[in-house]
Amino acid sequence: MHEISLVQGLVQQLKELAAENQATKVISVTMDIGPLCGVVVDSFQFGFDIISAEEELMRGAQLIVNVPPVRYTCTGCGDVLITAGPRPDCCPKCQELALFPEGGDDLILRQVEME
Ligand SMILES: [Zn+2]
Numbered sequence: 825m826h827e828i829s830l831v832q833g834l835v836q837q838l839k840e841l842a843a844e845n846q847a848t849k850v851i852s853v854t855m856d857i858g859p860l861c862g863v864v865v866d867s868f869q870f871g872f873d874i875i876s877a878e879e880e881l882m883r884g885a886q887l888i889v890n891v892p893p894v895r896y897t898c899t900g901c902g903d904v905l906i907t908a909g910p911r912p913d914c915c916p917k918c919q920e921l922a923l924f925p926e927g928g929d930d931l932i933l934r935q936v937e938m939e
Contacts, residue, residue, distance in 0.1 A: 827863055830931070831871035835879060838936060842881055847938035850876075852886040854935040858894070859908060860928035865889050894928030 838850055853872075857863050869887055876882035893908040900920030905912055914921045 827867040828871040828874075830863060831868060831875050834872075834933065835875055835882060837933065839881060841936060842938055845938060848881065849939050850882050850885040851937040851939060852888055852935075853933070853937075854888040854890065856890045856892050856930055856932040856934050858892055858928035858930040859910070860894060860925055861931045862929075863931055865891070890934065892928065892930065895926045896923040897926070898923055 834853070834855075838853065842848070842850065855868075857865055857868065869889070872885075872887045876885045876887075891908045893906050894911075896905045896907070896912060897903075898905070898915035898918065898920050899922040900915055901918040903915055903917045905916065905923070911925070912923060915923060
């Protein structure tokens, strides 16, 4: 489960941010997790819960996950489908299987609330 190491990296980043801002507590963390970035949101949440229980800075912190939509362009008819859900199996218009995705592979720390 590589989400744990991603959460560890995130916590490291938050520690540095907290030190810069003289904060002692993280209230909430907002992340953008693209549906194509290879991160399972549930696993990320699970890792976050484990690590935030261990770290004084993170105790009780809330993780807010945004799933940004992906834009799929059909290589057959050029139709565009925008969804934050699972990757569509085929084009709804022409049943072409090759859909070209744009975006959705980002893992971004969007906002942090500290005190
Ligand atoms: Zn199509």
